[in-house]
Amino acid sequence: MINFAIDESGRGCILNSLFMACIENNPTIIVKNSKILTKQQIDRIYNQLIQVHPYYIYEIKAENIDQNNINDLEIEGVKYFIKTIQDKYTDPSLKFTIIIDKFSNKLDTMNINDSRFKIVSEYKADAKYPICSAASIIAKYTRDYNLELLQSKIEFKFGSGYPADPRTRNYILHLLKETKLDDVNKSIYHIRTKWKTIDRIKIQQIQIQ
Numbered sequence: 204m205i206n207f208a209i210d211e212s213g214r215g216c217i218l219n220s221l222f223m224a225c226i227e228n229n230p231t232i233i234v235k236n237s238k239i240l241t242k243q244q245i246d247r248i249y250n251q252l253i254q255v256h257p258y259y260i261y262e263i264k265a266e267n268i269d270q271n272n273i274n275d276l277e278i279e280g281v282k283y284f285i286k287t288i289q290d291k292y293t294d295p296s297l298k299f300t301i302i303i304d305k306f307s308n309k310l311d312t313m314n315i316n317d318s319r320f321k322i323v324s325e326y327k328a329d330a331k332y333p334i335c336s337a338a339s340i341i342a343k344y345t346r347d348y349n350l351e352l353l354q355s356k357i358e359f360k361f362g363s364g365y366p367a368d369p370r371t372r373n374y375i376l377h378l379l380k381e382t383k384l385d386d387v388n389k390s391i392y393h394i395r396t397k398w399k400t401i402d403r404i405k406i407q408q409i410q411i412q
Contacts, residue, residue, distance in 0.1 A: 215365060230252065260342075
């Protein structure tokens, strides 16, 4: 039996990509859900994990999230990981368990057509299973690293990318002052323009004009 786990980071953001991570094998070090770790802890544990664990990343870009259902996009991510495992392990006698931090009931009816796989889909699995905690750390690190790369290309400081962050909201307001947000090139600004939070910020911008 070979164990895997899948988790994501950036689902609730209005800025930049969502990243899914799949990690192989139970961690040999103590890990906790990335949501309760500091950046320094995440960086340290991430570097320890990648030294001994194979892992795989799936990126869902902001423009894809604008155009599609986010649950369907994450289902495609899960299928990508399964295909990656199938390509790597062709021995028909092998068995696999994949633990997924549940994001949709659609996972319960997903058809794999491969009897070697057992899917365990549970809400808050990243807080219950160490291997899923490890996947959450890899996803979180990858998401934060890519956000830092984006920030290095943009002068205006946009913060965490989450709608509750005043710096992120100020960045959206800044863009609205410069151009109509519907006309913003998302490949440059990486905004999820279809989210309701954007509509609320648009209303706020109108009210302060």
